[in-house]
Amino acid sequence: MNATELANKLREKFGDIISPPSEFRGEVSVKVAEAERIVEVCLFAKDELGFDYLVDVSSLDNYGEDPRWTVVYHLYGIASKQYIRLTVTVTEERSELPTVITVWRTADWHEREIYDMMGIRFRGHPDLRRILMWEGYPYFPLRKDFPLAGKSSNLPEVAFSKPAPMEGGPFVTVSGGNDSIAREPRVRIPGTDSVEFNNRVEARSDNKETRGQAFGPGPIEPKK
Amino acid sequence: MPDVQEIQIRDSAAQAAAVAKSLPQPMVEDLQDMQGEKMVLNMGPSHPSTHGVLRIVLELDGEIITKAVPDVGYLHRGDEKIAENMTYTQFIPYTDRLDYLAPLANNVAYALAVEKLLGIHDKLPPRCQYIRVICCELARISSHLLGVGCFAMDVGAMTVFLLTFTEREKIYNLAEALSGARFTTSYTRIGGVSRDTPPGWCEAVRKFINEVVVNINETETLLTRNKIWVDRTRDVGVISKADAIDFGLSGPNLRGCGVNYDLRKDQPYLCYKDLEFDVVLGEVGDCYDRYLVRMEEMRQSVRIIHQCLDKIPGGFDNASKEPVNVADGKIVLPPKNKVMSSMEELIHQFMLVTQGVNCPPGEVYFGHENPKGELGFYIHSRGGGTPYRLKIRSPSFVNLSILSHLLPGHMMSDTVSILGSFDFVMGECDR
Numbered sequence: 179m180n181a182t183e184l185a186n187k188l189r190e191k192f193g194d195i196i197s198p199p200s201e202f203r204g205e206v207s208v209k210v211a212e213a214e215r216i217v218e219v220c221l222f223a224k225d226e227l228g229f230d231y232l233v234d235v236s237s238l239d240n241y242g243e244d245p246r247w248t249v250v251y252h253l254y255g256i257a258s259k260q261y262i263r264l265t266v267t268v269t270e271e272r273s274e275l276p277t278v279i280t281v282w283r284t285a286d287w288h289e290r291e292i293y294d295m296m297g298i299r300f301r302g303h304p305d306l307r308r309i310l311m312w313e314g315y316p317y318f319p320l321r322k323d324f325p326l327a328g329k330s331s332n333l334p335e336v337a338f339s340k341p342a343p344m345e346g347g348p349f350v351t352v353s354g355g356n357d358s359i360a361r362e363p364r365v366r367i368p369g370t371d372s373v374e375f376n377n378r379v380e381a382r383s384d385n386k387e388t389r390g391q392a393f394g395p396g397p398i399e400p401k402k
Numbered sequence: 403m404p405d406v407q408e409i410q411i412r413d414s415a416a417q418a419a420a421v422a423k424s425l426p427q428p429m430v431e432d433l434q435d436m437q438g439e440k441m442v443l444n445m446g447p448s449h450p451s452t453h454g455v456l457r458i459v460l461e462l463d464g465e466i467i468t469k470a471v472p473d474v475g476y477l478h479r480g481d482e483k484i485a486e487n488m489t490y491t492q493f494i495p496y497t498d499r500l501d502y503l504a505p506l507a508n509n510v511a512y513a514l515a516v517e518k519l520l521g522i523h524d525k526l527p528p529r530c531q532y533i534r535v536i537c538c539e540l541a542r543i544s545s546h547l548l549g550v551g552c553f554a555m556d557v558g559a560m561t562v563f564l565l566t567f568t569e570r571e572k573i574y575n576l577a578e579a580l581s582g583a584r585f586t587t588s589y590t591r592i593g594g595v596s597r598d599t600p601p602g603w604c605e606a607v608r609k610f611i612n613e614v615v616v617n618i619n620e621t622e623t624l625l626t627r628n629k630i631w632v633d634r635t636r637d638v639g640v641i642s643k644a645d646a647i648d649f650g651l652s653g654p655n656l657r658g659c660g661v662n663y664d665l666r667k668d669q670p671y672l673c674y675k676d677l678e679f680d681v682v683l684g685e686v687g688d689c690y691d692r693y694l695v696r697m698e699e700m701r702q703s704v705r706i707i708h709q710c711l712d713k714i715p716g717g718f719d720n721a722s723k724e725p726v727n728v729a730d731g732k733i734v735l736p737p738k739n740k741v742m743s744s745m746e747e748l749i750h751q752f753m754l755v756t757q758g759v760n761c762p763p764g765e766v767y768f769g770h771e772n773p774k775g776e777l778g779f780y781i782h783s784r785g786g787g788t789p790y791r792l793k794i795r796s797p798s799f800v801n802l803s804i805l806s807h808l809l810p811g812h813m814m815s816d817t818v819s820i821l822g823s824f825d826f827v828m829g830e831c832d833r
Contacts, residue, residue: 202764203518230647231663233769236780236793250780252767252795256647256661259668263767284650287803295482310475310832319483326487 181206181260184227191222207263213249213275216266220251220281229253229262232278235288237296241322246270247298251278268298277303295320440468443814447476451556451818454828458805462814470809472802477832485792489758490516490592493792498586500796501830503548504541504773505587506577510534511770513590514671515779518766520759522593522728523671529724530594531673532714536607537580537589538672539703539710543614544573545773545825546654546696546703553693553822554625557634562624569617572610579603592759593734594727604718608711611704618700625693635689639808639820642687649804652797653775654695655824659687665771677709689823696825733759758787767795774798774825794833798826 185199185208196219197209210219223229231254238248247268254261268275277300279285289300290309297318300306308315317324446457455476461469481500485493497512498505513534517523526534551566574584579600581587589596625631641651646659656663664681666674682698684691716724727734735754736747763785769778775797782791801824809817 203521203766205766207765232650233776234767234778234780234793234795236791236795238782238791250765250782250793252778252780256663261767263765282650283648283807284800284803287799291799308475310478312475319480324483326483 179258179260181262184223184229184255184258184260185262187227188219188223191226192219195219205261205263207265210264210266213266213268216249216251216264217276217278217281219264220253220278223253223262223264224281228255228258229260231256232282232284232288233261235278235285235292237292237298237320239296239320239322240267244269247273247296249275249292249298273297274299274301276301279303294318297321445817447473451821453552453821453826456802456821456826456828456831458809458817460809460814460817465814467809467812467814467817470806472805474799474802474828475832477828479833481833482792482794485789487788489787490761490789491754491758494590495586495588498588499829500794500833501545501772501774501777501798501827502585503827504545505585506537506581506589507541507545507770507772508777509587509590510538510672511768511772511777512779513592514770515766515768515781516592516759516761518768519761519764519781519783520592520733521762522730522733523768525728526594526672527725527728528673528715529598529720530726530728532710533595533599533726534590535672535674535677536707536710536714539706540573540576540607542703542773543700544570546700547573549773549825550621550625550693550696553819553825554631556818556822557631559625559628559631562621565617565621565624569614572613576603576606576610579606591727591734593730594725598720598726599718601719604711604714607707611707615701615704618697618704622697626697632690634816634819635693635823637686638689638812638816639823640686640688641804641808645804645807646687649807650800651775651804652800653772654682654692654699655775655801657682658684658692658695658823660685665769665776669769671768671770673710676713677706679706689819692823692825760787761785761789769795772797774827774830775801777830796830796833798828798831799833802826802831 182199182201185196185206188208189196189198192210192215195211195215197211199206199208201207210216233252233254234250235252236250238250240246240248245267247270249266249268251264251266252261253264266275275298277285277289279289279300279302286303286305287309289303290306292298293300293303293306294308294310295318307313311319317329319328441462443460443462444457445460446452447455452458457473457476459471459473460467479499481496484496494509494512497508500508514523517526547566547570551563551570554560554562577587577589578584580603581589581596641655641659643659643661646656646661651659652663660683662681662683665671666679667681679702682695682702684695711718716722731747731750732754736750740747741751742748761783763783765780765782767778767780769776776795777797778795780791780793780795781789784790805820808820812820
């Protein structure tokens with residue numbers, strides 16, 4: 179059975195919350211309309227359709243669009259040798275969806291990483307802590323409104339706080355300063371490049387003050 | 403699934419407490435000394451057996467681990483963020499720094515992912531495909547040699563390390579001849595490779611793979627029936643098939659548990675479907691099996707390279723001038739002399755360098771069978787020369803997530819064996 183047929187089975191079972199499967203470069207993706215039912219869908223895909231291997235969970239920040247977040251699940255069936263991609267969208271106000279850790283335990287670290295990088299929370303995750311950044315770091319760095327050059331943090335002695343060697347030179351990024359791409363603007367493709375993004379961020383009136391700061395869950399308090 | 407695992411083994415503190423409870427009061431005070439307490443041991447981030455900067459917070463009862471909390475992220479450089487801010491070609495050097503023990507394989511994985519997005523991954527010239535397969539398999543041998551060598555050194559067999567590193571040196575020489583760099587090769591380009599093989603390179607590869615087999619056999623005589631080695635690794639760190647799939651292990655760690663999952667066979671890319679090789683599987687899923695799988699995979703890699711060298715289109719010196727890049731001026735840089743003399747090539751060169759390859763909108767995932775496991779790139783493109791989002795699915799990151807489940811119940815000294823047998827790289831784990 180190929181991936182499109184498997185996707186249609188998913189559609190038979192769950193009806194309209196599953197979109198018709200779309201194919202691009204031989205990969206089948208379906209959109210799941212209700213983020214709250216993702217566990218049910220995943221459980222069915224695993225138990226009935228043989229997608230026993232969760233390859234990856236990743237996330238997208240559709241900055242400036244609503245809903246803002248997309249969470250992407252890549253499923254693989256070791257016996258059927260088929261991939262399928264499930265995507266769900268989550269609004270910025272909510273920034274939360276249920277964890278699939280009960281279906282595949284490998285989701286544990288993937289979900290922690292998404293929380294760490296994007297700030298999307300997974301309800302029911304037993305240990306939702308930062309994983310790559312340090313405990314107490316206030317921002318979510320993969321969000322599109324977080325500048326590439328970084329933001330200076332008020333944690334003396336934690337991060338490197340002395341001037342970097344060659345600071346001020348063309349290849350040294352200063353946190354809070356311009357992105358390398360803005361200092362040397364060569365890539366200018368509308369809709370994709372960061373110059374355009376920075377402009378869009380500047381234009382957004384509601385967050386001039388809080389640019390790059392956390393939306394949704396808010397800053398994380400260090401663990402006691 | 404919490405990081406914290408309660409295990410069934412009754413610790414000495416609980417046993418002592420149970421004994422104390424049944425005794426009359428005056429004796430309890432004498433017994434206070436018997437009640438041990440758990441010790442928290444910080445292993446890493448700078449520890450010889452953590453191969454980089456992995457930190458594990460171990461809770462010990464005597465010598466038995468009761469709880470293990472891995473802590474990663476010490477080498478986080480924000481590669482995914484960086485990728486969103488540069489062209490597809492500019493990101494190639496960053497892939498060298500993922501699994502820095504197999505940069506050639508990472509280059510191929512990334513190039514194939516972008517080519518899949520462009521829709522040219524099955525239209526690559528045959529010579530390019532063969533060169534890339536040779537690169538991948540050389541990287542696999544190099545990575546496994548290091549993996550086995552360091553594993554052996556961690557559990558006390560120093561000689562093996564010296565033996566395997568002698569061979570790795572030769573692979574570095576080959577990489578240098580091929581790409582100009584020993585370590586950070588950046589050899590592939592979108593739509594091909596940076597240059598054809600230099601004269602005499604294929605002969606040198608043939609010579610090397612004949613030598614490495616001797617070395618692998620010698621390593622086997624030092625380890626496979628070595629009493630100390632077998633005692634330290636057999637039945638240590640056993641992972642069941644179901645657990646391995648559930649935790650998303652990949653590569654030799656998954657195949658060591660007996661799960662037949664090899665992307666070179668299951669999702670054939672490049673010219674792997676024309677080549678004969680066996681997928682190596684373990685039975686028990688312990689450290690010893692993972693070691694055996696790596697040893698045999700190196701032999702299979704040698705077998706693949708032999709076939710590639712026999713079949714490579716154009717022969718060793720490419721006498722028939724087979725192309726190594728796709729013939730599309732909008733994807734691959736034109737030759738320098740054409741840029742200087744022809745208008746169209748000049749425009750292509752300018753557009754490619756300033757704006758990058760113009761990719762269509764869409765999303766692709768490409769999983770590559772890297773030495774450490776499945777290295778996947780998920781690219782979400784909204785058109786243009788830069789990815790909107792590039793997610794790296796790194797095998798080491800996923801493989802390490804099983805530690806908090808696997809370590810409890812083992813002896814402290816087994817940690818070293820288990821970590822060695824996992825063969826992870828923190829550059830890739832933390833990205």
